[in-house]
Amino acid sequence: xxxxxxxxxxxxxxxxxxxxxxxxxxxxxxxxxxxxxxxxxxxxxxxxxxxxxxxxxxxxxxxxxxxxxxxxxxxxxxxxxxxxxxxxxxxxxxxxxxxxxxxxxxxxxxxxxxxxxxxxxxxxxxxxxxxxxxxxxxxxxxxxxxxxxxxxxxxxxxxxxxxxxxxxxxxxxxxxxxxxxxxxxxxxxxxxxxxxxxxxxxxxxxxxxxxxxxxxxxxxxxxxxxxxxxxxxxxxxxxxxxxxxxxxxxxxxxxxxxxxxxxxxxxxxxxxxxxxxxxxxxxxxxxxxxxxxxxxxxxxxxxxxxxxxxxxxxxxxxxxxxxxxxxxxxxxxxxxxxxxxxxxxxxxxxxxxxxxxxxxxxxxxxxxxxxxxxxxxxxxxxxxxxxxxxxxxxxxxxxxxxxxxxxxxxxxxxxxxxxxxxxxxxxxxxxxxxxxxxxxxxxxxxxxxxxxxxxxxxxxxxxxxxxxxxxxxxxxxxxxxxxxxxxxxxxxxxxxxxxxxxxxxxxxxxxxxxxxxxxxxxxxxxxxxxxxxxxxxxxxxx
Numbered sequence: 194x195x196x197x198x199x200x201x202x203x204x205x206x207x208x209x210x211x212x213x214x215x216x217x218x219x220x221x222x223x224x225x226x227x228x229x230x231x232x233x234x235x236x237x238x239x240x241x242x243x244x245x246x247x248x249x250x251x252x253x254x255x256x257x258x259x260x261x262x263x264x265x266x267x268x269x270x271x272x273x274x275x276x277x278x279x280x281x282x283x284x285x286x287x288x289x290x291x292x293x294x295x296x297x298x299x300x301x302x303x304x305x306x307x308x309x310x311x312x313x314x315x316x317x318x319x320x321x322x323x324x325x326x327x328x329x330x331x332x333x334x335x336x337x338x339x340x341x342x343x344x345x346x347x348x349x350x351x352x353x354x355x356x357x358x359x360x361x362x363x364x365x366x367x368x369x370x371x372x373x374x375x376x377x378x379x380x381x382x383x384x385x386x387x388x389x390x391x392x393x394x395x396x397x398x399x400x401x402x403x404x405x406x407x408x409x410x411x412x413x414x415x416x417x418x419x420x421x422x423x424x425x426x427x428x429x430x431x432x433x434x435x436x437x438x439x440x441x442x443x444x445x446x447x448x449x450x451x452x453x454x455x456x457x458x459x460x461x462x463x464x465x466x467x468x469x470x471x472x473x474x475x476x477x478x479x480x481x482x483x484x485x486x487x488x489x490x491x492x493x494x495x496x497x498x499x500x501x502x503x504x505x506x507x508x509x510x511x512x513x514x515x516x517x518x519x520x521x522x523x524x525x526x527x528x529x530x531x532x533x534x535x536x537x538x539x540x541x542x543x544x545x546x547x548x549x550x551x552x553x554x555x556x557x558x559x560x561x562x563x564x565x566x567x568x569x570x571x572x573x574x575x576x577x578x579x580x581x582x583x584x585x586x587x588x589x590x591x592x593x594x595x596x597x598x599x600x601x602x603x604x605x606x607x608x609x610x611x612x613x614x615x616x617x618x619x620x621x622x623x624x625x626x627x628x629x630x631x632x633x634x635x636x637x638x639x640x641x642x643x644x645x646x647x648x649x650x651x652x653x654x655x656x657x658x659x660x661x662x663x664x665x666x667x668x669x670x671x672x673x674x675x676x677x678x679x680x681x682x683x684x685x686x687x688x689x690x691x692x693x694x695x696x697x698x699x700x701x702x703x704x705x706x707x708x709x710x711x712x713x714x715x716x717x718x719x720x721x722x723x724x725x726x727x728x729x730x731x732x733x734x735x
Contacts, residue, residue: 196624202617204271205237205399205625208578210599211549213278215245218258224406226585227265227398229601234613237272238262239402242279242287250279250287251381252619256389263390263459273390273489277382277400279362282405282491284471286381290374297374299354299366301409303416304446304647307346310338317427318439320347322449324675327648329447334440345502351422367412367541369516370463371404371425372449372470379478387482387628400485402473402579404549407491407502408467415732416462418647420501421447422464434458435451446646453643454718457710464504465680468512476512487547494527496641496660497653506577507640507678510537515577517547523554523562525569529664530675533636536575537674539628540685540696545577551597552581558597560612561604569617576623579617632674632692633700640678640709661706663732675700683714691716691726702728 230238241252248254259286266273272633276596279287302317322332324345332347354365370375383401390398398418408421423429430438438459443453445459451534466590479486490506492498497570510516510533518534520527522616531548548570551558567578582590583600588661592598600606667674677686685696692699703722704710711719723729 194246194622199618201620206621207617208580209237209239209272209274210235210452210580210583211241213243213582213584213591213594214242214258215243215584215590215591215594215687217247218585223258223262223307223586224265225600227262227269227271229606230583231269231271232610233606234617235609237266237274238277238619239252239274240681241276241402241441243582243584243591244280244594245586245589246279246396251289257523258697259386259389259570265395265399265676271397272399273393274398275386275398277401277488278405278518280360282366282407282410283403283488284375284417285364285367286359286378286380287403288362289381290363290367290378291354291364293377294374295353297367297371297377297409298356298422299368299410299413299415300422301352301415301419302442303350303352304418305348305350305416306346306418307348308344308345311348312348312425313348315350315352317349317351318442319349320443321345322347322443323575327447329443329449332447334448347443347446349558352416352419354415358413360412366410368423369408369419369471370426370466372474373473374520375470377477383475383478383482383484389495391482395483399477400483400487403486403488405489405491405519406471408463410593418446420647423466426462426466430459430462433462433465435709441598446648448646453709456533456645457639457643459644460500460504461639464508465654467504468508472509472512478588479514485514486732487513487517489517489519489549493518493530493533496638496657497645497650499649500641500645500653501647504642504680505588505680507533507537507636507638507676507679510534510543511541511681512544514545515545515547516576517549517579518567518575519552520548520550520570522554523558523566524699525566528659529555529572530574530676531570531573535628535675537681538574538674539630539697542680542697543626546575547579548575549579549581551599552595554597556592556596556598560608562614564615571619571623574628576620578620616694627697628673629699630673630675631701632667632672632704633677633702634674634704634706635708636666636678636713637706637708638678639712643709656707656709659732663706674704677703679712679715682718686718688718688721688725690726693722693727702730704730704732706732
């Protein structure tokens with residue numbers, strides 16, 4: 194570690210705020226605010242479209258403002274980071290993706306429960322059975338009204354998001370499970386920025402932020418009883434697992450048939466499709482064009498939150514140059530979130546671990562509060578802070594956009610560098626060494642897949658809560674650890690001597706938390722590890 198750099202770290206180690214572009218954007222005012230950002234001790238800015246934006250998104254006027262800020266950042270030796278969406282969640286390109294082709298809109302497999310046979314043109318299958326107090330028995334696939342009285346009919350159909358959503362600019366959220374839809378998003382956003390500032394990719398423009406991509410957006414109205422779907426998914430499933438999913442659809446919603454096996458296979462296939470269509474495709478485009486992909490996924494904080502919107506977050510981190518998380522509100526309660534991030538960052542040799550932080554903490558968040566929250570995250574592996582939020586203006590309702598506003602409007606603003614010079618030094622120090630961790634905890638998302646059902650998402654808490662309790666207790670006893678995502682382990686883990694190696698990390702003890710299922714690849718690894726003399730602990734919930 195270089196002492197001179199520690200005393201005055203470069204822009205690459207300094208915090209980079211979300212700079213909220215939320216009004217008519219004027220060149221002179223943008224330049225003035227960049228001066229404020231530099232004086233604050235920050236290394237650059239994410240140019241982030243937000244609620245209240247008046248300059249039309251991705252138009253020539255918008256691109257002119259982007260050029261202005263990139264040029265000013267170049268002049269000052271700062272970084273101008275891109276942001277890949279109008280507001281959030283990422284993937285709809287301000288509405289352009291869904292408007293291009295109806296097949297690019299978000300779709301789900303919806304369930305309707307009737308007391309008679311019914312079907313739609315979009316029907317996938319209809320089942321009949323006895324449903325009493327949420328328990329489904331004697332279920333079978335049918336194609337007409339049955340003679341038996343008191344039967345319940347389960348009608349499964351594809352639902353496609355309609356146009357007209359105010360949040361999605363009169364369009365709809367797009368299908369992040371579709372390779373073609375995500376490809377259109379890349380063309381409308383990433384490739385469009387390359388045309389304007391591509392010569393600065395890898396320099397003044399180091400990277401781009403993707404924000405809360407998911408496959409079941411709460412911003413998009415959709416049927417209450419549903420699971421994610423995409424065109425051709427039944428064929429994708431058949432190729433992966435060798436059987437037809439359609440006859441087993443009731444098992445996704447009810448404890449009937451071999452429901453744990455069906456759910457595990459379904460959510461694994463959905464997760465892998467999301468990784469391939471969205472994260473890997475965008476990562477490979479960025480990698481080919483010298484742009485670092487950063488950002489975070491929706492609802493990272495628990496297993497039951499991850500399953501319905503992303504399947505699992507850890508597999509996506511492999512396909513980000515600078516993986517990240519979102520730490521919301523004035524608390525330090527969600528320790529598994531930074532630990533999931535730190536695990537993949539260390540295992541796969543990522544240089545930085547980002548946290549979008551301080552959002553929803555209120556306008557009266559103090560320096561003390563910022564340090565308390567920031568320090569806790571840095572202890573757990575974060576080394577790149579992304580303060581939320583620095584607003585172009587607080588005019589009207591803009592002041593209520595998930596505060597605090599950390600910018601020139603605050604009375605304490607002239608002293609902001611006291612906090613951010615400190616975090617620049619801390620980020621520099623934390624970026625120089627390598628974490629030494631001997632303990633691996635197998636991540637139980639596969640067991641959560643087996644338990645999750647849309648009618649009762651909290652069913653997955655029987656897996657989540659013991660896992661969180663174990664994770665918390667280990668840190669309370671001062672045992673550092675990493676999580677082992679089974680899909681990452683399947684590709685990057687091996688046994689060397691008495692160590693279980695995952696990527697660049699070597700673990701001497703493995704803990705399996707209370708679980709229902711383990712991947713066959715994980716079982717084989719654990720058997721080989723045990724045979725080599727490695728230590729293993731199976732945790733049982735009391």
